[in-house]
Amino acid sequence: MSEKWIDETLYDTWKQSFRVDKELARKKSEFQDIQIIENEFYGRVLLLDGATQITEKDEFVYQEMLAHVPLLTHGNAKNVLIIGAGDGGVLRRVLQHPEVEKATMVEIDGDVVALSKEFLPKISAGCWDNHRAEVIIGDGIQYVADAKDESFDVIIVDSTDPIGVGEVLFTDAFYRDCARILTPQGLIVNQCGVPFMQADELRETSLRRAQFFDYVSAYVVAVPTYIGGFMTLGIAGKGDNHTKQRVSVIEERAQKANILGHTRYWSPEVHTASFCLPPYIQEQLP
């Protein structure tokens, strides 16, 4: 029997392929083409409009850095807003922090959540039923427009790239509202692509955010399936810039939160070092 492969055309001149050992689900939702396949090496893989979103094998890399870095940088986040992230992996990590009283997740596509619950239960690891979690199916830009001033300590945006349904999450209007609904020491994190290939994404997002936040920075994470070198996670906040903290401070907070020793990519040292940017990335920041 011939092998089936799926191509992800990331850039005009470069693509990656996964061998499809089994197609588990395929649905054209109201918003996107959702596919979940099985690959011998990566396990289950979620693709949206043909773009890899998450795999069982490397999800910990991205999700740990997207959740633990902002929460431990903040140090006392009680109300957390997650936008996108329909697979549940970020929600799961946010709920590991005992100081978080409520995690509100707003995902536009109910089909991503439903299919992730059914086919990617290892990624969310039962977080959906946690009494501190509220999952809302709706548009993130509308949610932040309607939210009360200073109602969240941390906002985590785990969106698709700035094309299609995720485009609104990279606009001035979105960032203006995010700044308004964050508490005075609040901060926001979002994925800013792979700067070796998409330098504009980090530069443009950072310039936009610089209009509404007191500081704008970024940190790096090497996600195997987001090819092209380091991916950047943009971070911006109100009040004092706490992004460059001593390892001992982060370690103490992680110990208190019982995160220490329970992660596979994040560590206090990796946390601190991830803010050291190679010059080709640093030069994209304002």
Ligand code: SAM
């Ligand atoms: N962590 C993976 C990554 O970055 O590739 C997965 C992210 S994926 C689960 C991103 C999610 O953002 C999708 O499920 C998509 O439906 C959702 N999304 C896109 N635009 C959105 C919007 N305007 N409001 C809320 N969620 C949105």
